[in-house]
Amino acid sequence: MRLIFKNLNILRSTINAISMNFDPKGIVESAGTNLPHLFRFTSFGLLWKEDLVLHLYEEEACPPPFTKKVVENMVTVLSILGRQPIDVGQVKVQIERGGSKPDQAMLPAQAVLKSHLTLPLPVEGEVVGCISLNSREPNAFDVQDLQFFSVIGYQISATLKHCQQLSSIKNIAVYDTLTNLHNRRYFEEKLAIETEKSFFTGTPLSLMMVDIDHFKKVNDTYGHPVGDKLLCHIASLLKSSVRKDDTVARYGGEEFVLILPGASLEVSFRIAERIRDLVEKSDFETGLSHLRLTVSIGISSFPTHRARSKEELVKMADQALYSAKRGGRNQVRIFTP
Amino acid sequence: MKEGTGRGLPPDLITDLYLNLLTEIWEIASALIGEAILSLLFLSAIQKIGERHPFLLSLKVSEEGIGLDRVREEGKKLSPLEVHKGFQGLINQLTHLFSALAEGVINKELFPKVFPKIKEAERIVSLK
Numbered sequence: 001m002r003l004i005f006k007n008l009n010i011l012r013s014t015i016n017a018i019s020m021n022f023d024p025k026g027i028v029e030s031a032g033t034n035l036p037h038l039f040r041f042t043s044f045g046l047l048w049k050e051d052l053v054l055h056l057y058e059e060e061a062c063p064p065p066f067t068k069k070v071v072e073n074m075v076t077v078l079s080i081l082g083r084q085p086i087d088v089g090q091v092k093v094q095i096e097r098g099g100s101k102p103d104q105a106m107l108p109a110q111a112v113l114k115s116h117l118t119l120p121l122p123v124e125g126e127v128v129g130c131i132s133l134n135s136r137e138p139n140a141f142d143v144q145d146l147q148f149f150s151v152i153g154y155q156i157s158a159t160l161k162h163c164q165q166l167s168s169i170k171n172i173a174v175y176d177t178l179t180n181l182h183n184r185r186y187f188e189e190k191l192a193i194e195t196e197k198s199f200f201t202g203t204p205l206s207l208m209m210v211d212i213d214h215f216k217k218v219n220d221t222y223g224h225p226v227g228d229k230l231l232c233h234i235a236s237l238l239k240s241s242v243r244k245d246d247t248v249a250r251y252g253g254e255e256f257v258l259i260l261p262g263a264s265l266e267v268s269f270r271i272a273e274r275i276r277d278l279v280e281k282s283d284f285e286t287g288l289s290h291l292r293l294t295v296s297i298g299i300s301s302f303p304t305h306r307a308r309s310k311e312e313l314v315k316m317a318d319q320a321l322y323s324a325k326r327g328g329r330n331q332v333r334i335f336t337p
Numbered sequence: 338m339k340e341g342t343g344r345g346l347p348p349d350l351i352t353d354l355y356l357n358l359l360t361e362i363w364e365i366a367s368a369l370i371g372e373a374i375l376s377l378l379f380l381s382a383i384q385k386i387g388e389r390h391p392f393l394l395s396l397k398v399s400e401e402g403i404g405l406d407r408v409r410e411e412g413k414k415l416s417p418l419e420v421h422k423g424f425q426g427l428i429n430q431l432t433h434l435f436s437a438l439a440e441g442v443i444n445k446e447l448f449p450k451v452f453p454k455i456k457e458a459e460r461i462v463s464l465k
Contacts, residue, residue, distance in 0.1 A: 127377060146369050146439055151371075
């Protein structure tokens with residue numbers, strides 16, 4: 001009775017530790033640290049269906065054939081219950097090595113998988129992954145181990161579900177739902193970080209404001225669904241025209257804003273011209289016909305324009321955009337004081 | 338066992354025997370792995386064996402348990418042998434899944450209950 005009570009206490013603290021994590025990797029690390037208090041095992045794995053990553057926590061000297069067999073077992077269970085065949089080759093294995101425990105210090109190189117418990121992780125009737133406890137000892141697990149392990153499995157499922165919800169809330173907070181670009185809120189935060197960095201180090205930073213010309217006419221002529229489709233098309237053109245570290249955000253309506261860290265005025269002008277040219281030469285599908293669109297672009301740049309705050313940098317780019325509009329549209333204008 | 342044996346026997350007898358057995362399997366296995374995982378295993382097994390024995394698709398499974406009413410009705414339309422083969426296939430598939438998950442741990446608990454019932458079903462079906 002005392003032993004069961006002790007084990008239940010360990011189970012409770014293991015569950016608490018698992019629930020404090022926010023991703024599969026953290027869960028495996030936390031479980032790997034806590035599970036040895038409950039079970040004698042050689043490795044513990046979590047296969048996450050979404051990205052097909054198998055996070056494995058195993059002993060230092062665990063031989064590769066052992067690991068291979070664990071991967072095969074978990075993929076088999078996920079294939080059967082996930083209603084979708086998975087090829088072992090598709091699975092990325094990330095191994096976290098735990099230190100050898102005194103009683104397992106002599107893990108032989110030819111150690112093979114002799115017993116395992118593998119359980120699916122259910123979330124609202126769907127299998128989102130599976131967990132596995134593996135041993136080189138035959139019959140290493142009994143009924144109580146299975147009961148405890150399934151309780152841990154349910155906690156992991158609940159934690160992963162919570163992580164997914166958090167991640168989707170985070171996405172809603174920073175992404176524009178129509179274009180999937182970053183939203184204005186994210187832009188403001190990112191610009192604050194980048195301006196602070198540039199003002200401190202003196203590295204260049206350019207800002208680009210892009211506005212679709214005569215977009216109101218498009219909406220009035222073809223309707224808002226077509227207008228929305230065109231916004232998405234322009235958004236993907238912008239995304240494909242910038243560098244890896246640049247930020248593209250929807251500023252509002254048909255206006256977009258780009259943060260180009262490290263880009264001098266010359267570099268940002270070249271990028272802006274490329275975008276303008278690309279849009280001008282693109283054919284946009286309206287459903288009934290094809291449409292040609294153009295964009296106007298305004299640029300401001302640090303340190304060239306001597307902006308002293310992010311607000312000033314935005315204002316300068318906005319003025320340059322206004323100047324491009326007044327100058328006849330379909331052009332790139334650099335801020336002039 | 339010869340094809341066609343068991344004619345003239347009420348199929349209810351076999352159906353009831355297997356439905357009791359499934360209920361027992363549910364009770365034992367759910368205490369080990371919980372209802373959510375177990376219902377997934379049952380659904381997977383029903384889907385697979387239901388391809389050859391469609392009457393099994395009328396078994397309703399959720400985390401609350403197994404719904405037996407419709408399968409009882411469907412079973413009445415079939416011969417005892419067909420019902421026996423379908424349920425036997427389902428239980429074999431379940432034990433295969435239990436084995437894939439936990440090797441002998443679950444089956445060791447189930448076999449003492451399952452074997453006598455299957456033997457009993459075979460005996461009933463083989464009666465002329």
